[in-house]
Amino acid sequence: MHELFQKIIALPWDQAPQWLFLIPAFVMLMGAAAAVMLRNLIHCALCLTLSFIALGVLFMALGAEFVGFVQLLVYVGAVAMLILFAILLTPAGEVAASNNPLRNFKFSRAFAAAGGATVALLVLVSLLGAIFFSPHARAVVPPAQAAIAPVKAIGENLLNHTLLPLQATAILLTAALIGAALLAKEEKKS
Amino acid sequence: MMLQVILAISAVLFCFGLLATLTRSNAIMVLIGIELMLGAGNLNFIAFWKFSTHPELLTGIMFAIFSIALAAAEAAVGLAIVIQVHRRLRSVNVNRATQLKG
Amino acid sequence: MNTFLLLALVPLLPFLAAGITALLKREQRGLSATLVIGAQTVACAISLFLFAGAITAKSGAIVHNFPWLTFGNDTLRLGLLLDPLSAGMGAMVSFVTLLIFIYSVGYMKEDRNFTRFFTFLSLFSGAMLGVVYSNSLLLTFICWELVGLASYLLIGFWFHKPSAAAAAKKAFITTRVGDMGFLIGMFWLYKAAGTLLFYDNGAGCLEQAALATMAKTMVGGLAVSNIIALLIFCGAAGKSGQFPLHVWLPDAMEGPTPVSALIHAATMVAAGVYLVARVFPIFTATGAPSVSLTVVACIGAFTALFAALIAVAQTDIKRILAYSTVSQLGFMMLALGVGSVGAAMLHLIAHAFFKALLFMGAGSVIHGVHEEQDIRAMGGLWNKMPLTFATYAIGMLALAGFPLAFSGFWSKDAVLHAANLWPVSQLPFKMAAAAAFLTAFYMTRQMFYVFFGSYRGHTHPHESPVVMTLPLVILAAAAVLFSLVATPAWPWFEDFLAGHNAGFELAALREPGFLHVALTSTAIVFSGLLLGWFIYGRRPLSGVDPIEAASASAYNTLANRCYIDELYDATIIRLVALTGEISAWIDRTILQGAVNATAGFSFLISYLSDGIDRFLINFGFDHSCNALREYGSGIAGCEGGRVQGYLRVLGVGMVVLLAFLGWLLV
Amino acid sequence: MNFIDLLKRIPEICKTPETLPLEGKKLILDFVTWLGSLVGIAVPPWVLTLVNILVVIVAIIAVFLIMFALMSVWERKILARAQNRYGPNRVGPWGLFQPVADGIKMLTKEDIVPRNADKVVHFIAPIVMLVPALILPVLLPYGRGMVAIDLSVGILFFFAVGAGSEVAIFLAGWSSRNKYSILGAMRAIAQMISYELPLVMSAVIVALVAGTLSPTGIVEAQGGYQFGFFPNWFVFTPWGFVACVLFYFSALAESNRSPFDLPEGESELVAGHLTEYSGFKYALFFMAEYVGMFAINGLLVTLFLGGYQAPLPFLTFIPSWCWFFIKLAFLAFSLVWVRATMPRFRIDQMMQFAWKFMLPMSFAALFSAAAWHYAGRGLLGWGISAVLVAIPYFALGYFCFTRHHSADNRRYLFSE
Numbered sequence A: 001m002h003e004l005f006q007k008i009i010a011l012p013w014d015q016a017p018q019w020l021f022l023i024p025a026f027v028m029l030m031g032a033a034a035a036v037m038l039r040n041l042i043h044c045a046l047c048l049t050l051s052f053i054a055l056g057v058l059f060m061a062l063g064a065e066f067v068g069f070v071q072l073l074v075y076v077g078a079v080a081m082l083i084l085f086a087i088l089l090t091p092a093g094e095v096a097a098s099n100n101p102l103r104n105f106k107f108s109r110a111f112a113a114a115g116g117a118t119v120a121l122l123v124l125v126s127l128l129g130a131i132f133f134s135p136h137a138r139a140v141v142p143p144a145q146a147a148i149a150p151v152k153a154i155g156e157n158l159l160n161h162t163l164l165p166l167q168a169t170a171i172l173l174t175a176a177l178i179g180a181a182l183l184a185k186e187e188k189k190s
Numbered sequence B: 001m002m003l004q005v006i007l008a009i010s011a012v013l014f015c016f017g018l019l020a021t022l023t024r025s026n027a028i029m030v031l032i033g034i035e036l037m038l039g040a041g042n043l044n045f046i047a048f049w050k051f052s053t054h055p056e057l058l059t060g061i062m063f064a065i066f067s068i069a070l071a072a073a074e075a076a077v078g079l080a081i082v083i084q085v086h087r088r089l090r091s092v093n094v095n096r097a098t099q100l101k102g
Numbered sequence C: 001m002n003t004f005l006l007l008a009l010v011p012l013l014p015f016l017a018a019g020i021t022a023l024l025k026r027e028q029r030g031l032s033a034t035l036v037i038g039a040q041t042v043a044c045a046i047s048l049f050l051f052a053g054a055i056t057a058k059s060g061a062i063v064h065n066f067p068w069l070t071f072g073n074d075t076l077r078l079g080l081l082l083d084p085l086s087a088g089m090g091a092m093v094s095f096v097t098l099l100i101f102i103y104s105v106g107y108m109k110e111d112r113n114f115t116r117f118f119t120f121l122s123l124f125s126g127a128m129l130g131v132v133y134s135n136s137l138l139l140t141f142i143c144w145e146l147v148g149l150a151s152y153l154l155i156g157f158w159f160h161k162p163s164a165a166a167a168a169k170k171a172f173i174t175t176r177v178g179d180m181g182f183l184i185g186m187f188w189l190y191k192a193a194g195t196l197l198f199y200d201n202g203a204g205c206l207e208q209a210a211l212a213t214m215a216k217t218m219v220g221g222l223a224v225s226n227i228i229a230l231l232i233f234c235g236a237a238g239k240s241g242q243f244p245l246h247v248w249l250p251d252a253m254e255g256p257t258p259v260s261a262l263i264h265a266a267t268m269v270a271a272g273v274y275l276v277a278r279v280f281p282i283f284t285a286t287g288a289p290s291v292s293l294t295v296v297a298c299i300g301a302f303t304a305l306f307a308a309l310i311a312v313a314q315t316d317i318k319r320i321l322a323y324s325t326v327s328q329l330g331f332m333m334l335a336l337g338v339g340s341v342g343a344a345m346l347h348l349i350a351h352a353f354f355k356a357l358l359f360m361g362a363g364s365v366i367h368g369v370h371e372e373q374d375i376r377a378m379g380g381l382w383n384k385m386p387l388t389f390a391t392y393a394i395g396m397l398a399l400a401g402f403p404l405a406f407s408g409f410w411s412k413d414a415v416l417h418a419a420n421l422w423p424v425s426q427l428p429f430k431m432a433a434a435a436a437f438l439t440a441f442y443m444t445r446q447m448f449y450v451f452f453g454s455y456r457g458h459t460h461p462h463e464s465p466v467v468m469t470l471p472l473v474i475l476a477a478a479a480v481l482f483s484l485v486a487t488p489a490w491p492w493f494e495d496f497l498a499g500h501n502a503g504f505e506l507a508a509l510r511e512p513g514f515l516h517v518a519l520t521s522t523a524i525v526f527s528g529l530l531l532g533w534f535i536y537g538r539r540p541l542s543g544v545d546p547i548e549a550a551s552a553s554a555y556n557t558l559a560n561r562c563y564i565d566e567l568y569d570a571t572i573i574r575l576v577a578l579t580g581e582i583s584a585w586i587d588r589t590i591l592q593g594a595v596n597a598t599a600g601f602s603f604l605i606s607y608l609s610d611g612i613d614r615f616l617i618n619f620g621f622d623h624s625c626n627a628l629r630e631y632g633s634g635i636a637g638c639e640g641g642r643v644q645g646y647l648r649v650l651g652v653g654m655v656v657l658l659a660f661l662g663w664l665l666v
Numbered sequence D: 001m002n003f004i005d006l007l008k009r010i011p012e013i014c015k016t017p018e019t020l021p022l023e024g025k026k027l028i029l030d031f032v033t034w035l036g037s038l039v040g041i042a043v044p045p046w047v048l049t050l051v052n053i054l055v056v057i058v059a060i061i062a063v064f065l066i067m068f069a070l071m072s073v074w075e076r077k078i079l080a081r082a083q084n085r086y087g088p089n090r091v092g093p094w095g096l097f098q099p100v101a102d103g104i105k106m107l108t109k110e111d112i113v114p115r116n117a118d119k120v121v122h123f124i125a126p127i128v129m130l131v132p133a134l135i136l137p138v139l140l141p142y143g144r145g146m147v148a149i150d151l152s153v154g155i156l157f158f159f160a161v162g163a164g165s166e167v168a169i170f171l172a173g174w175s176s177r178n179k180y181s182i183l184g185a186m187r188a189i190a191q192m193i194s195y196e197l198p199l200v201m202s203a204v205i206v207a208l209v210a211g212t213l214s215p216t217g218i219v220e221a222q223g224g225y226q227f228g229f230f231p232n233w234f235v236f237t238p239w240g241f242v243a244c245v246l247f248y249f250s251a252l253a254e255s256n257r258s259p260f261d262l263p264e265g266e267s268e269l270v271a272g273h274l275t276e277y278s279g280f281k282y283a284l285f286f287m288a289e290y291v292g293m294f295a296i297n298g299l300l301v302t303l304f305l306g307g308y309q310a311p312l313p314f315l316t317f318i319p320s321w322c323w324f325f326i327k328l329a330f331l332a333f334s335l336v337w338v339r340a341t342m343p344r345f346r347i348d349q350m351m352q353f354a355w356k357f358m359l360p361m362s363f364a365a366l367f368s369a370a371a372w373h374y375a376g377r378g379l380l381g382w383g384i385s386a387v388l389v390a391i392p393y394f395a396l397g398y399f400c401f402t403r404h405h406s407a408d409n410r411r412y413l414f415s416e
Helices: A001-009 A013-019 A021-035 A041-061 A065-089 A105-131 A151-160 A163-184 B002-023 B027-050 B059-089 C001-023 C029-056 C083-105 C116-132 C137-158 C162-193 C207-215 C222-241 C248-254 C257-266 C268-278 C291-312 C316-339 C341-368 C384-398 C406-419 C425-453 C466-483 C492-498 C506-510 C512-537 C545-550 C552-559 C562-638 C643-663 D003-015 D018-039 D045-082 D098-108 D119-139 D154-162 D165-177 D179-209 D215-221 D238-254 D279-303 D320-341 D349-372 D378-403
Strands: C061-069 C074-082
Touching: A001 C384, A021 A041, A021 B027, A021 C268, A041 A065, A041 B027, A041 C116, A041 C545, A065 B027, A065 C545, A065 D154, A065 D179, A105 C643, A151 A163, A151 B059, A151 C222, B002 B027, B002 C643, B002 D045, B027 B059, B027 C074, B027 C384, B027 D378, C001 C029, C001 C061, C001 C074, C001 C116, C001 C257, C029 C074, C029 C083, C029 C116, C029 C162, C029 C316, C029 D165, C061 C268, C061 C643, C074 C083, C074 C116, C074 C562, C074 D018, C083 C116, C083 C257, C083 C268, C083 C341, C083 C466, C083 D238, C116 C137, C116 C562, C137 C222, C137 C248, C162 C207, C162 C222, C162 C248, C162 D279, C207 D154, C222 C268, C222 C316, C222 D215, C248 C316, C257 C268, C257 C341, C257 D119, C268 C316, C268 C341, C291 C316, C316 C341, C316 C406, C316 C425, C341 C384, C341 C406, C341 C466, C341 C492, C341 D179, C341 D215, C384 C406, C384 C512, C406 C425, C406 C512, C425 C492, C466 D349, C506 D018, C506 D045, C506 D238, C512 C545, C512 C643, C545 C552, C545 D045, C552 D179, D003 D018, D045 D119, D045 D320, D098 D279, D119 D154, D119 D165, D154 D165, D154 D179, D154 D215, D165 D179, D165 D279, D165 D320, D179 D215, D179 D279, D179 D349, D215 D279, D238 D349, D349 D378
Parallel strands: none
Antiparallel strands: C061 C074
16 A cells, blocks of 8 residues: 555656646547537537637647637637527528439438548548658657746737737728628618 | 647547538538637647747747637638528528539 | 929919819818819919019029920920019919909809809919919910810800800810911921920020021021911910901800909900910011011901901990900000010000909899890999999990000000001001090990990899909909009009019100100090990980991991801801811712722621631531530539538548658658 | 644734735645655655645635625625615524525525426536636735736636636526526626626726736736825726726626626516526526626726725735725625616617727727826826826717707606
């Protein structure tokens, strides 16, 4: 008993925090998988939210606190809410039968799904191959930096090096706001 | 090793997004897939930033911040379009919105 | 501030105002009037400032030239000029223009297109000031044509009246005939002198070197300078309504009255006189009584007499004034022709004041009797429109040349005096004296018809608003006060133009040459007035004119303007029409035949090539097209409008690319 | 080290109340070390870190739960006073044990889940609601050096985590399969999103002026006294006052307090998203709302009211953490006061107020703060800043809230 205790304590615990990011990563992947697989749209969106939260935590675990909080604020606070609202606003009404009988054939839909899944799987395999087996994968990676991004540095960077993109983003966001409002507005029946 | 693990996680997340985009016929699900893929992209930015030789330049961070802002705009406009499509076609099935085909 | 900027500002401000007003909406009347009048006020202030500067300046002319167009090695330069002539003219033009703008606010109040009117007015003002301050014949010509355009637009302002539209066209085309001569003269001048700048440090076309060259070169027995001068005079005659080209001016009275006052009495028509005065050195390049000057003098004298005769028998209040204008312009041309620029400009300025006054008075009368223009339907207005009457009377006396107190007397005497001294012939002097007599006569006639006797119309005349009468009063004062600087005793204005200070010399009045002329002209004026009173003033006027009663044929000839228009119809216009007929016939038979033959030939060739096309090329082409279409429709099946399908292909492509990359690297 | 030494330290610690919580934490850590020596091992540092974290968490949760309990009875007492009655006074002295009785009642109630409800989501919703609410207090600086996590992005953290409660409300409303629930949830989310903008904007102003996103830094920026007695709190600048008022209103709306309690407006929606909840789950929601309310008001104290700084120099003998809680208690009282006096908004009025008044005003305050900063933060800046917020205030008031049509258009149906 005592030995076991000693052994557990002797484990390289100081290395452990480095790998703690696997926890949010796991949650994120589970959430994403559920978001993709579930039938109920609301459940999908909720799992997506979970995945986003985990992604934000993952960012923080990797040292990018600011990005993590921005991720939480934007995705959980706004995008997830938007998706939920959109789901509620677009009830899946009775799908009118298409003229083409083949289109409604279950088999063709299943076939399409299988095709998509195959493609996704192929992409995954090739990506993983590229990550682990390409010559570049054997290249020397610089050690993980104690990467801390102070908020002040980010702010200064935003207003110095990336001022133009910042302005462009501001305009884009304004345009998106107006555009979304216009698009979603009920058209007046003339 | 750690960088590759993060990249692998990101790749898996990307493929989940791709899967949703490819197989689900609901436009909102397609958008969800796109959001997941964007998240995977952001994860890559952060990972490469963490393992870069000059993290103090904050390039990855900046990319991720702008990417998030753009994703928010994209989501807003995309969902507005979905709502408008639903209003026109009484359906959010992406396979029905084919009026623009040649 | 430098002079160039000031000089440039004077024409540019009205142009700018015109540009802005052109963009305003029809309802923004107040704004447009404010803008235009404001710009004009500033321009007037600047031009008066420049005038004052020119008075005090010792050096003669200030010249600013700048490059305008560069082609090859040649640079075409334009310029602005400030000398006594342009300063005086500019001050008068901008001042009278400003008064007429103010007057227009009242006169055009009811008009729907008020804003457009002010746009045109401002355009005109800018162009006119451009003519005045220009130091280049080219710039003068550009502004000259702009003035013509503004005149066209303003005469045809009420284009819904067919007569106004026709008058506008007539004015435009008639002046174009003169401008053709001007244009040719300008080209010739450029060829002969190598420049169109008036003054350019000795290299200008009005300076010694160029003039000497032009005087020496002979073409067909005439010096080039004289030919060029005559060609330019064509333009001036067109603009100033000299005899063969005078027909447009009376018709131009179809425009609104402020336009008549501004363009066709005070400023634009004087531009011709100003132009001749400006290029006077070309006229005198071969010595003082040159051929060109003789022509100018003869035409001027004839026009003065001829137009005065016609004016006697007119019944439209504005037409009388129009013919009177033509006649007075003749006086000015005469003065120029006999070599006295000073007298011409003196009469020009004096005439501008009192003729603008008369026109605006006529406008006030027309306004007061509700758009009636026939003097036979007026009468007895003196107590109904007292202010208009008083100012009109001043203008009338000034025009008639009533002695001593009125500027017209002094300026006309200056002209007569100059004509009397002309060594070539006494005939122009006599014609001018007769014209002066007639002037007094027809003005008296008009006065009696309009203001005395009993009212013969059917409406209720009323006095005009202050905004209209105020300019009248100012102009009346100007018409009187101008005489102060115009007397031979203190010939300030003429000496200012000549470039030296005048001394006050009362003895000049007693000089025999002048005294003789002055007494003669006084006698003439009084006899004219008396005759007018004798015929029109003694008895109440009836429907028939007393002259008509006396000699119907003579009266009708005059009333129909000596059938000049009919003459033109019968000769020039018919000739043009005939030429047109002939060319049409040539077109139809000869040219069309040739065209038809060509067409038939090409038709034949195309028929042949069509056969080749159809049976040789198309067969193969059609086949390949059909095949393409079939395959195309097959491929189009992939294009199902399904995003996911596209994306799937994209994914496969990415996999293939990655695989290829891996194969490359491993 | 032995146990007796540890015990002896307790009275020493109590002598200096200013550092009492910090020293107490050290004592507990030493106690753990002592426990390790008792077993015979040297306690590794990570264990101590873990214990440290746990201690802080437990302390914060305990404090906030106690505050919640006290608040629930205090609110009822004040409301009763406002309505001229006694309020709870049966359980314990002055009814102080009322929360215990309430807790027992809640816990013993039957937990009802509607048959059609999405059971998993229905179950998760109160937890999702409570977790962010309990996370929020960790970033508040309670006293000098007393902050659980001194985050450099603390303000951002607050809003990021706070966004979670919207999700929870949606979960609760949607999973209940009840139209009142879903309507209430939609209303609540719309309201929270709308008021989040002025909320964030007014916090951004403070961050801008303080030059940091860290709550501790912001509190430190408000330290010191002008003229020796006037506190440098941001609420005493014109822009700060405006931002503070905006923040206060937004905080009311964010925590769904009266007069912004439309989502739970019982006359319209029964109880909004809480309609189908009962028993312990309801208690969790209730608790989460109160804790969230404390947290957001704590943030208000931090941002505008100088955090733990004493209002006057001679009052510094009171420990800094006491000042924080005094200010928080004052704010809590004002919340109840507002609830007792203000009627509920109508939904369109509420949205108009957010978008047409609060948001422009927050922008105006932003400009005003910038002007204040660049004018040297002195009296001149104060004046310019005051003008810059006064003009938009009156302009907005005139254009948004003045009735421009004549009185004739109004119809009095029943109130005549």
